[in-house]
Amino acid sequence: MPAELNPALAALAAGEPGPPPPVRIARPDLRPWVEGNVARGAWSFEGPAPGPHICILALTHGNEIAGAVLLERWLRQGLRPVAGRLSLVFANLDAFAHFDPADPVASRFVEQDFNRVWNPDLLDGPGRSSELRRARVLRPLIESADILLDLHSMLWPADPLLLSPDSPRCIELGLSLGEPPLVVADQGHESGRRVVDHLAALGRRAVLLEAGDHWEPETVARMERAASRLLHLHGLLPGAAEPMAPSRLARVTESITARSPSFSFIRPFRGGEVLAEPGTLIATDGSREIRTPHENCLLVMPTLRTAPGVTAVRLARFEEA
Numbered sequence: 355m356p357a358e359l360n361p362a363l364a365a366l367a368a369g370e371p372g373p374p375p376p377v378r379i380a381r382p383d384l385r386p387w388v389e390g391n392v393a394r395g396a397w398s399f400e401g402p403a404p405g406p407h408i409c410i411l412a413l414t415h416g417n418e419i420a421g422a423v424l425l426e427r428w429l430r431q432g433l434r435p436v437a438g439r440l441s442l443v444f445a446n447l448d449a450f451a452h453f454d455p456a457d458p459v460a461s462r463f464v465e466q467d468f469n470r471v472w473n474p475d476l477l478d479g480p481g482r483s484s485e486l487r488r489a490r491v492l493r494p495l496i497e498s499a500d501i502l503l504d505l506h507s508m509l510w511p512a513d514p515l516l517l518s519p520d521s522p523r524c525i526e527l528g529l530s531l532g533e534p535p536l537v538v539a540d541q542g543h544e545s546g547r548r549v550v551d552h553l554a555a556l557g558r559r560a561v562l563l564e565a566g567d568h569w570e571p572e573t574v575a576r577m578e579r580a581a582s583r584l585l586h587l588h589g590l591l592p593g594a595a596e597p598m599a600p601s602r603l604a605r606v607t608e609s610i611t612a613r614s615p616s617f618s619f620i621r622p623f624r625g626g627e628v629l630a631e632p633g634t635l636i637a638t639d640g641s642r643e644i645r646t647p648h649e650n651c652l653l654v655m656p657t658l659r660t661a662p663g664v665t666a667v668r669l670a671r672f673e674e675a
């Protein structure tokens with residue numbers, strides 16, 4: 355089904371002034387939680403029985419407040435693991451501090467994307483930025499996790515999905531969650547390594563949840579279902595996880611980067627659309643035509659407002675899970 359853009363997104367896609375996108379969830383009050391008990395904004399609790407260390411990250415992008423709504427509620431309710439260790443982390447607090455519902459797109463990061471700085475070269479290097487400093491603070495905690503779930507949300511209309519580094523252990527983790535029922539394995543971004551890529555390189559299990567529209571209550575609810583299920587599956591919360599229908603697995607086959615300022619999709623595609631015919635025209639980029647490279651091509655998170663050098667869409671092929 356083609357995407358219906360609300361007036362705010364239609365204006366954003368066209369590069370024209372428009373109203374701010376609607377923000378239907380309240381900005382969480384993190385003041386009681388900023389200090390943390392293991393690092394600033396990071397809370398970690400040991401259960402009374404042995405088990406894995408599961409780390410759940412929110413605010414990797416400062417404007418994606420849905421994950422912070424969930425973790426703030428869990429902290430307020432006093433959620434504690436019955437086994438293993440549970441860490442709840444508000445990642446980019448400095449970007450979140452600038453979150454403004456009147457311009458909610460603006461506060462993704464302060465100086466650079468926190469989710470592109472996880473190369474050991476960068477982390478150990480001389481670079482200085484708000485995000486690198488934050489990553490260095492959180493690095494020991496994050497590297498001590500056996501399993502990590504990174505909570506994200508989306509600006510452009512798209513079906514929810516789990517993004518997995520292309521490693522069997524991470525893919526298996528994504529498929530085990532069953533919510534949302536789609537795992538997309540990818541190679542990450544050329545522009546820098548994500549938290550999940552860093553953990554995958556260390557042999558850990560990590561997936562990134564793109565849970566739905568940034569500022570919708572349903573996105574928080576989906577995050578809670580996925581994160582709770584993760585904790586039940588690994589014994590950190592008591593009781594068995596509900597059985598789920600099997601998930602689908604797709605692997606990214608091509609990443610389309612805009613080269614010209616005139617890059618334009620032929621219509622506002624919705625993430626999750628599957629184009630049956632190979633060679634279907636999806637966008638033009640100056641004189642270049644962008645067509646699907648294979649049949650049943652899954653469109654992964656099209657960015658309807660691009661600029662040269664920006665990933666406009668990733669294309670994926672379904673595989674046997």
Ligand SMILES: [Zn+2]
Nearest residue numbers: 415418506507
């Ligand atoms: Zn994000």
